[in-house]
Amino acid sequence: MFGIVVADSWEYPFWPVLFSIFVLAAIGLFVQKARLVALGVLLFAFGFANQSFQLRFIPETDLRNFVAEDPQIVSLTGRLATTPEHRVSKIDAKERWRSTVELAVSEIEIDDATQNVTGKVLVSASRRLAGSYYVGRRVRVSGVLSRPLIEHAEGMFPYREYLSRHNVHFQLRTKSARDWRMLDEAVPPSMPYSVRFQRWAREALAKSLGEEDDSVRLL
Structure with a gap:
């Protein structure tokens, strides 16, 4: 845990830390007296190296190498990395639904140009x-x-940083059902x-309550 915290605030080359992991592992394996200390340092180094890699190493096919900072109209192809989550709110007595899902992207199309890419998008x-x-x-x-x-102000939730920790660096906003197309229906x-199980539980709760209230529909 401490290694992860340090990696968040201190940028250091990844490869020297990775090399130190192998050295410490060898020390812990062959020197019994230093085994406990080596194990503690090894855990720190492993956490530091893993977090540094996740935050700072960008593969050539990563989405960040193909997309500009400004908003763009694109088409993405990939597999759903999660099952959609739903939120409902009432505005002027009307229900407004919103769904979010993570997409593991394999292809992006911008201005009729298609590229094979990797990365996740919310x-x-x-x-x-x-x-x-x-x-x-x-x-x-x-x-x-x-x-x-x-x-934009101190104390606000760092949403971009939160998504980045989950390897999500972009959001895609869709407008209608026509923006979605299933590619594996066959x-x-x-x-x-x-x-x-989640859907079975939702149906069972709805039956026991006599109706599907807001808390059940959001399951």
Whole structure:
């Protein structure tokens, strides 16, 4: 944990730390008296190296190498890395749904030019996505791609930093159902048991309550 905290605030070359991990592992393996100390330092070095790699090493195919800082209209192809989460609010007595889901991107199209890329994007829809969308589905979505907002005042939630820690560096905002297209309808992947259980639990709760209230619908 301490190594992760230090890596967040102190930039240091990744490879020397990785080399030190192997040295410490060798010391701990062959020198019994130094084994406990070597183990503690090894845990620190491993946490530091892993966090440094995640924060500062950018592969050639990473989305960040292909997308400008300004918002752009793009089309993304990939697999859903999560099952959509839903939020509902009431404005003027009308329900407004919003869904968000992480997409593991494999291809991006900008101005009719297509590139193979890697990276995750947080995709949002101003509606409740259908139950056919779940983790593992291959989709193509179009919308406005942009960087997450940064906090403008002290004490505000650092949303961009939060997403970055989850290896998400962009958001895609979609407008309508036409922006979403399923690419594996002929042979869809099996639904994970966790998703099946969640939906079964939602239906069971709705039956016991006699209706599907807001808390149940958000499951």
